[in-house]
Amino acid sequence: xxxxxxxxxxxxxxxxxxxxxxxxxxxxxxxxxxxxxxxxxxxxxxxxxxxxxxxxxxxxxxxxxxxxxxxxxxxxxxxxxxxxxxxxxxxxxxxxxxxxxxxxxxxxxxxxxxxxxxxxxxxxxxxxxxxxxxxxxxxxxxxxxxxxxxxxxxxxxxxxxxxxxxxxxxxxxxxxxxxxxxxxxxxxxxxxxxxxxxxxxxxxxxxxxxxxxxxxxxxxxxxxxxxxxxxxxxxxxxxxxxxxxxxxx
Amino acid sequence: xxxxxxxxxxxxxxxxxxxxxxxxxxxxxxxxxxxxxxxxxxxxxxxxxxxxxxxxxxxxxxxxxxxxxxxxxxxxxxxxxxxxxxxxxxxxxxxxxxxxxxxxxxxxxxxxxxxxxxxxxxxxxxxxxxxxxxxxxxxxxxxxxxxxxxxxxxxxxxxxxxxxxxxxxxxxxxxxxxxxxxxxxxxxxxxxxxxxxxxxxxxxxxxxxxxxxxxxxxxxxxxxxxxxxxxxxxxxxxxxxxxxxxxxxxxxxxxxxxxxxxxxxxxxxxxxxxxxxxxxxxxxxxxxxxxxxxxxxxxxxxxxxxxxxxxxxxxxxxxxxxxxxxxxxxxxxxxxxxxxxxxxxxxxxxxxxxxxxxxxxxxxxxxxxxxxxxx
Numbered sequence: 001x002x003x004x005x006x007x008x009x010x011x012x013x014x015x016x017x018x019x020x021x022x023x024x025x026x027x028x029x030x031x032x033x034x035x036x037x038x039x040x041x042x043x044x045x046x047x048x049x050x051x052x053x054x055x056x057x058x059x060x061x062x063x064x065x066x067x068x069x070x071x072x073x074x075x076x077x078x079x080x081x082x083x084x085x086x087x088x089x090x091x092x093x094x095x096x097x098x099x100x101x102x103x104x105x106x107x108x109x110x111x112x113x114x115x116x117x118x119x120x121x122x123x124x125x126x127x128x129x130x131x132x133x134x135x136x137x138x139x140x141x142x143x144x145x146x147x148x149x150x151x152x153x154x155x156x157x158x159x160x161x162x163x164x165x166x167x168x169x170x171x172x173x174x175x176x177x178x179x180x181x182x183x184x185x186x187x188x189x190x191x192x193x194x195x196x197x198x199x200x201x202x203x204x205x206x207x208x209x210x211x212x213x214x215x216x217x218x219x220x221x222x223x224x225x226x227x228x229x230x231x232x233x234x235x236x237x238x239x240x241x242x243x244x245x246x247x248x249x
Numbered sequence: 250x251x252x253x254x255x256x257x258x259x260x261x262x263x264x265x266x267x268x269x270x271x272x273x274x275x276x277x278x279x280x281x282x283x284x285x286x287x288x289x290x291x292x293x294x295x296x297x298x299x300x301x302x303x304x305x306x307x308x309x310x311x312x313x314x315x316x317x318x319x320x321x322x323x324x325x326x327x328x329x330x331x332x333x334x335x336x337x338x339x340x341x342x343x344x345x346x347x348x349x350x351x352x353x354x355x356x357x358x359x360x361x362x363x364x365x366x367x368x369x370x371x372x373x374x375x376x377x378x379x380x381x382x383x384x385x386x387x388x389x390x391x392x393x394x395x396x397x398x399x400x401x402x403x404x405x406x407x408x409x410x411x412x413x414x415x416x417x418x419x420x421x422x423x424x425x426x427x428x429x430x431x432x433x434x435x436x437x438x439x440x441x442x443x444x445x446x447x448x449x450x451x452x453x454x455x456x457x458x459x460x461x462x463x464x465x466x467x468x469x470x471x472x473x474x475x476x477x478x479x480x481x482x483x484x485x486x487x488x489x490x491x492x493x494x495x496x497x498x499x500x501x502x503x504x505x506x507x508x509x510x511x512x513x514x515x516x517x518x519x520x521x522x523x524x525x526x527x528x529x530x531x532x533x534x535x536x537x538x539x540x541x542x543x544x545x546x547x548x549x550x551x552x553x554x555x556x557x558x559x560x561x562x563x564x565x566x567x568x569x570x571x572x573x574x575x576x577x578x579x580x581x582x583x584x585x586x587x588x589x590x591x592x593x594x595x596x597x598x599x600x601x602x603x604x605x606x607x608x609x610x611x612x613x614x615x616x617x618x619x620x621x622x623x624x
Contacts, residue, residue, distance in 0.1 A: 052559060059587050081588035081623040083275050084307070090404070093452055093477075099275070099623075103365035106454050108481025110507050114555060118584075240353075243404035244447075249315065249351055 026138035029152055032177035033170075034131040036206045041068045042129075043232040046075075049225040050119045058225075061117055072242040073127040082117065086247050089127045097247045104247040113164055120193065120216040120224040124164055135160055136168060146180040147196070149173045165192070176200060176207040191217045198225075203233050273307040281619040282326075285612035295612070298326030303389055313351050317362075319344040321389055345392045356399040363392035364411060366445060366458060367485060368473040371549045371567070372519035372542075374487035374499035375458060375471045405449035413441040416462075440464055452476040467491030481505040498522040503549075511555050513563075519547040528572040528604050544569040544605055559584035567606075574600020574607055578617075588623040 024032075043066050051058040061082060067073040073089040086097045086104075094107040112123045132138075136156035144153050151171040158166050167185040172178070178200050184193040199211035210231065216222040240246060283297040306318040324339045347360030367373025379390050395413035402408060443460040453476030460469040468490055475483040487499040503517030524545040525531070531543040548570055553563030561582045568575030580594035596615040600607040 055559075057587065080275065083273060091451075102363045103367075105368075106475045108505055108507075109452065109477040110481065114507065118559065239404075243401065244407065245351065245354070245356065245401045245404075248356065248399075249349075 024152075026140050026154055027133055029140075029154065029172050029177070030131075030133040030136070030138050030156075033172055033179050034133055036177050036208065037179070038070075038129055038131050039067075040234045041237045042066070043230075043235070043237065044228040045230045047225075047227045047229070048117065048119050048121075049227075050117075051221065051223050051225075052118075053219070053221050059118065061119070066237055066241050067127065067129060068237055068242065070128075070130040073129075074241050074246060075126070077117070085117075087116075087123070087127075088242065088244070088247050089123070090242060094123055095244070095247060104244055119226075120214045120222060121226065122164070125214070126226075132156065132168075132170075135163060138170075141169070143174075144171060146171045146173075147198075149180055150175070151180055173200075173207075178207045178209055193217055201231070203231055206233070208233070271309045274304065275307070276302070276304040276624055278302050278622045278624070279619065281617070284616040284618075286614040286616075287608065287612035289613070293612075296327070300324045300326070301389075314348065315351070316348045318346040319389060342391055344389050347392070354401045356397075356401075358397040358399075359395075361392040361394050362397065363390060364397070364409075364445075366456065366471070366473070368454070368456070368475040368483045369485050369501045369519075370483070370503055370505070370515055370517050370551070372501040372517060372547060373485060374501060374519075374521070375456075375473055375485045377460070377469075403449075405447075405454070407447045409445040409447075411441075411443040411445070413443075416441045452478070453482075462491070465491055496522075507555065513551075513553040513555055515549075515551040515553075517549040519549070521545055521547075526571045531603070531605065542569075542605070544571050546570040569600075569605040572600065572604040574598075574604035576606045590621040590623075592619045592621065593617070 044064075046063045046065050048061040048063070049058045050061065060079065061077060062079045063075050063077045065073065065075045071089075071091050073087070075087040077083060077085040082099060084097070084099045088095045088104070092109055092112070094109075094112055095104045096107055097104045107123070114122060116123045116126055135158060137159045138154045138156050140152060141155045142153045144151055151173055154170045154172060156168040156170055165184040166187040167189070169183040169185070170179050171181040173180050178197060179195075180197045182195045183191055184195070186192055194215045194217055196213050196215075197209040197211070198213055199209070200207050201210045202208075208231065210228045212226045214224045214226065216224075279299075279301040281299045281301075285295040285297065287293045287295070300323070302322045304320045306316075306320075308316045310316070321342045321344050322339070323342070327338075343361065345361050345363060347358050347362040349356055349358040351357075364378050365376060367376030367379070373379075378393050393413050393416060395411060395416075397409060397411045399407055399409040440463040441460060442463065443458065446457045448455045448457070453474045456471070456473040458469070458471035458473070460471070462468070470488045472486045473484065475481075482504050484502040485500065488497070490496045499519075499521045501517055501519040503515065505513065505515040507513040519542075521542060522545070524543055526545050528544075546569070548566070548568050550566040551563060552565075553561070555561075562580060564577070564579045566575060566577050576596050576598050578594045578596040580592070582590055582592045584590050594617045596611075596617065598606045598608045598611060598613060598615075602609055
């Protein structure tokens with residue numbers, strides 16, 4: 001009997017030790033998320049389905065997007081009504097060329113946080129490709145199931161001053177290390193938006209969210225479904241894509 | 250006849266759309282109704298209406314070549330409509346038809362196109378090829394016939410050379426006779442050559458513009474910038490001089506800021522040396538020159554509420570600072586269905602008799618209603 005108790009205690013102790021030795025730190029979890037979701041280059045066809053309030057028919061916007069790192073992005077809308085609307089982001093600067101405009105107009109920096117094409121995404125949200133670990137300090141808050149996936153629950157506090165969302169709450173899939181759900185908070189603590197991942201695809205040995213729903217928590221029944229198709233990751237992209245010449249073509 | 254032929258060709262392209270996968274058709278239908286209310290006791294109501302059908306063609310035969318065209322059919326619902334860029338009730342205009350080729354670092358354009366050089370929000374003295382409409386919304390404009398060569402020095406900087414063999418600005422201001430250049434506005438209706446040098450110095454886009462009217466000898470120097478310094482900032486400086494014309498300086502400077510997540514503010518000041526500070530001389534300016542403003546100093550103020558829905562509303566003030574007249578208009582725009590917008594604005598004109606925005610001219614109030622369908 002004594003032997004049994006000693007063996008049991010040994011097993012419990014070893015497993016506890018193993019859990020602590022092999023447990024991931026919050027930074028390691030964020031690094032794995034960044035490894036999955038932060039890219040060198042990306043090319044894709046996008047579909048944004050925008051649902052607002054009691055309106056029965058959502059708006060559908062289609063576009064082609066190219067991005068490199070965290071600083072360069074180019075988007076061209078292709079749906080009727082918006083065809084020819086183009087965006088170019090270089091660092092913190094943004095230019096837009098409207099459907100009927102002949103000029104590429106520089107958008108003021110403070111407008112980067114405004115809604116893009118009436119969606120629940122801001123210009124910043126859609127073109128964001130910066131590592132979470134560089135911007136936030138994380139702590140593990142617990143574990144929870146999200147959409148059937150076992151997830152780490154992390155609290156992220158901004159460690160840089162110039163940031164749109166002061167705090168994030170993030171649920172990371174324990175197997176695929178994809179952020180399955182993110183809540184975005186203002187400095188005041190108010191919940192602004194909630195993002196959930198509907199679909200993940202394995203591309204080049206990494207798990208990449210390809211269908212994402214962003215819910216505006218400040219508005220009733222408002223969400224935007226962001227879907228990426230024909231994704232090409234980390235392949236060479238011509239530098240000329242990120243130029244005014246491309247906007248004015 | 251020419252326009253009819255072009256229209257038939259465009260129509261053939263349109264009906265054979267499926268055969269040309271690299272041809273894109275877009276356009277819009279625009280219906281505008283203006284109701285003017287004049288007088289305080291005996292209110293007189295005047296209706297001004299306009300329908301516009303715009304067809305845009307965009308073909309990309311190859312990666313480097315692009316042909317663009319825009320055909321506009323406009324129908325005024327009655328004569329003397331200030332919105333109609335023609336004396337006829339209906340008009341069919343080829344606003345643009347141009348071909349461009351974009352070999353590495355270059356863009357060459359030939360045909361009818363629309364250089365847009367202004368950076369300001371309302372007062373754009375350097376938008377030389379686009380009619381200035383300060384408070385009435387217009388959708389499209391007729392281009393100029395010319396050749397442009399643009400060289401992209403870097404991703405954000407470029408040099409553009411422009412030649413317009415016979416520049417005609419009658420479509421910009423159809424109500425005036427441009428048989429000779431105006432000493433007030435330096436209007437140009439001759440062969441024109443110009444250069445637009447764009448230099449990006451983070452975080453500002455800066456443009457230096459030089460223009461020479463070969464026939465009249467008039468020269469124009471312009472400088473614009475737009476960018477950020479905590480708030481959005483922009484400016485346009487215009488200076489012209491010539492053999493037969495007075496020196497003329499115009500400047501607009503503005504700033505914008507969005508704050509508390511939902512509010513957007515923009516302010517713009519405009520100085521025009523060619524304008525007059527004496528309102529009794531407005532009629533002289535009206536008769537002789539192509540211009541949209543008569544005074545020397547103006548202020549624009551716009552407050553917009555961003556609510557991230559299909560609704561957009563705000564209020565704009567536009568005032569002549571020296572004659573103390575102004576127009577104030579709340580506006581509202583609603584996307585009823587996908588690509589279908591309903592707009593409403595109420596212009597209130599205020600100022601003593603003879604002043605620029607006096608109700609004597611257009612009425613005390615104008616209710617502007619429009620429907621825009623994009624397809």
